[in-house]
Amino acid sequence: MKLTISHKGNFKRDESIDSLYTSREILLEGNASCCWKLDSGDVYYLFGEVFGIRDSNTNELSRRSINISQEYLQDPRKVSDLEGRFVVVKITEDDKCSIWTDQFGRIDVYWQEHEGQTIASTEMKCLPVANSAPEANMVGIAHALVVYGSRPAKMDTLYKDVMRLGVGEVLNISRDNITIDEENFQPLQIEEYTESDLHKYSDIFIETIRARGSHEGNVVYLSSGWDSTSILAVLVHCFGNKKVRAVIGRMRYSERAGVINQFEIDRAQAIADYYNVPLEICELDYRNGAPEILDEVRTLFRSQQFANLTGFNHWKLAKHVARTASCDEVVFAGEISDGAHNLGFSQYVSIFHPSSIDFREYSDKMASHLFGPTFLKDILEDKHEANPVWQIYRNRNVSVRFDMPLQGKKGRIEQFLASFFLSQGRLPFYSIENSRMLSAQGQRDYSESMKGKYLKDAANSVSPDNLYSWYLHLYHSFHWQGATVATLEHTLEAHKLTCALPFIDSKILEYLAKMPESWGRGLDFKPTKYPLKWMLKNRIKYPIELQTGPHSYIYDIDPSFSHIGEIMHNSSFTKVFKNIIKEKSYINNFSEEWFCHEYIAGIENKYLSGDEMRGDELNDLASLSMLSTIGMYGD
Known part of the structure; x- marks a missing residue:
């Protein structure tokens, strides 16, 4: 979608995009799913897809005609009743425009003012910034480099003059004014769940899959x-099983490491065999071919600010599915489940144990406990230092800097949220001072800017009773719109395929927002992802006995192994990255006031000399290399 509002009336048409609406001051271009006009003269355009409307009584997700959906699409306050990934553009008779998205903002809307025009688009390559030397936005760059996800947060971009629409916002554009309306988030309270709620979760999840699936064919990224x-x-x-196939990536990142996810492939094959479903292997082989895949993805990734290895894998998987598709299939992926169920702590990696998966799972629960309502209450009552779990994790991180708790409830809650969403460490009170890529001023300015823009309302509202609801709401502005998740939808869309992320579903997220800590999120003995695993044991035919042994990767038996280490030091990307590092042209985007050039030069020199770094230095170097290789407009 590209919308141009010109004060001068002179439009430069994009010949590659269909023209949908033209007036003296407005040009709307794009591939609209449908449009309709009201008696008032207002015209609406829908871009994207509506999966259906939830029945509030039965939780059924009904596929309705677009005529029935129009009532909900016409009012941004009602889009929460719809499941889908879409943008709505409204144009009035007097040439005023409004733009809003689905309730989770799954399609981005960027806009820029330039030479008497306001241009809004779902792709930055359609904005003037793509053909200029724009000023960099230090907040956006800092977040993309420092926080896992490798992308600016939702309302930011890498460029000072390019804005991005936030979750729940409406962009209003007229000839002489731009305003943004925002609906206040109403958090849900945590409830006590009973056995009937286990059945409720199962019903919702099964319906979520059914409604998004296709009777022609379905693919699972397995x-x-x-x-x-x-x-x-x-x-x-x-x-x-005749309408389902599965695809898995075989990861070969370097010659010396070989296949790094053989555990995952073997178990996935056993599970596919159990259902008599074909499992196809997509080679995620980076021993060769880095320049070629970079050429394939660069236009899309630069336009959407993606700079993460996971995105390359998603591109290869989408390319494989498109090449092997025999019908109009829907492609399913399980992303965001970790965050939605257990705040991201469900990978068996919080504390490594060589012989006990159960211990590693409980360590994940301990980590999620530290961001749960019980520990937040301890913090607010000054009892947290006596918490045994906190003591264990503090003692395991003696080299980490932790901030002193501020005085006052609001300050402590803001610290708590910042350590969850704005830090590398994901431990309460984890200090921004640990982010050595930023200068002291950069650390302060980044923290103040991000807290003010994203966390201020939450800091005034969060309590132990609504904490999970706020987490799941804020996730849409952070990790769930980042380059490890959003690339799924974009890479499949680029190959003309439909992506279904069933855990990004309003009823699933509502259920998990209210789910108590004692249901697998705290120090209870219920497993992580408790309602999901209960469903698989009690409601769906599932081979529970196959979920034993090492989880997926080499690091499940050797915690010193690093995926990104193999990419940086021993893959076909190594030469590409070292050439970028040698050129140093990217450093012009990083203000010395914000970034510690001395630290950056230090890790660059180590890399070029052949030093195989680990830990934070490796992660910082990887973020720097990925972003610089994808590049910014004006480079």
Whole structure:
């Protein structure tokens, strides 16, 4: 979608995009799913897809005609009743425009004012910034480099003059004014759940898959974990195994490491065999071919600010599915389940134990406890230092800097949220001072800017009773719009395929927002992802006995192994990255006031000399290399 509002009336048409609406001051271009006009003269355009409307009584997700959906699409306050990924553009008779998205903002809307025009688009390559030397936005760059996800947060971009629409916002554009309306978020309270709620979760999840699936064919990006295999199980339950196939990536990042996810492939194959579903192997082989894949993805990734290895894998998977598709299939992936169920702590990696997966799972629960309502209450009552779990994690991180708790409830809650969303460490009170890529001023300015823009309302509202609801709401502005998640939708869309992320579903997220800590998120003995695993044991045919042994990767038996280490030091990307580092042209985007050039030069020199760094230095170097290789407009 590209919308141009010109004060001068002179438009430069994009010949590659269909023209949808033209007036003296407005040009709307794009591939609209549909449009309609009201008696008032207002015209509406829908870009994207509406999966259906939820029945509030039965939780059924009904696919309705667009005529029935129009009532909901016309009012940004009602889009929460719809499941989908879409943008709505409204144009009035007097040439005023409004733009809003689905309730989670799954399609981005960027806009820029330039030479008497306001241009809004779902792709930055359609904005003037793509053909200029724009001024960099230090906040956006800092977040993309420092926080896992490798992308600016939702309302930011890498460029000072390019804005991005936030979750729940409406962009209003007229000839002489731009305003943004925002609906206040109303958090849900945590409830006490009973056994009937386990059945409720199962009903919602099964319906979520059924409504998004296709009777023609369905594809699952399969790992060996609970999320993708649960999707596979429900797809077979709903559509039969003849309408389902699975795809898994075989990761070969370097010659010396070989296949790094053989555990995952073996278990995935066993589960696929259990359902008699074909499992196809997509080679994620980076021993060769880095320049070629970079050429393939650079236009899309630069336009959407993606700079992460996971995005390259998603591109290869999408390319494989497109090449092997025989019908109009829907492609399913299990992303965001970790965050939604257990705040991201469900990978068996919080504390490594060589012989006990159960201990490693409980360590994940301990980590999620530290961001749960019980520990928040301890913090607010000055009792947190006596918490045994906190003591264990503090003692395991003696080299980490932690901030002193501020005085006052609001200050402490803001610290608590900042350590969750704005830090590398994901431990309460983890200090921004640990981010050595930023200068002291950069650390302060980044923290103040991000807290003011994203966390201020939450800091005034969060309590132990609504904490999970706020987490799941804020996730849409942070990790869930980042380059490890959003690339799924964009890479599949680029190959003209439909992506379904069933855990990004309003009823699933509502259920998990209210789910108590004692349901697998705290120090209880219920497993992580408790309602999901209960469903697989009690409601769906599923081979529970296969979920044993090493989880997925070499680091499940050797915690010193690093995926990104192999990419940086021993893959076909190594030469590409070292050439970029040698040129140093990217450093012009990093203000010395914000970034510690001395630290950056230090890790660059280590890399060029052949030093195989680990830990934060490796992660910083990887972020720097990925962003610089994808590049920014004006480079």
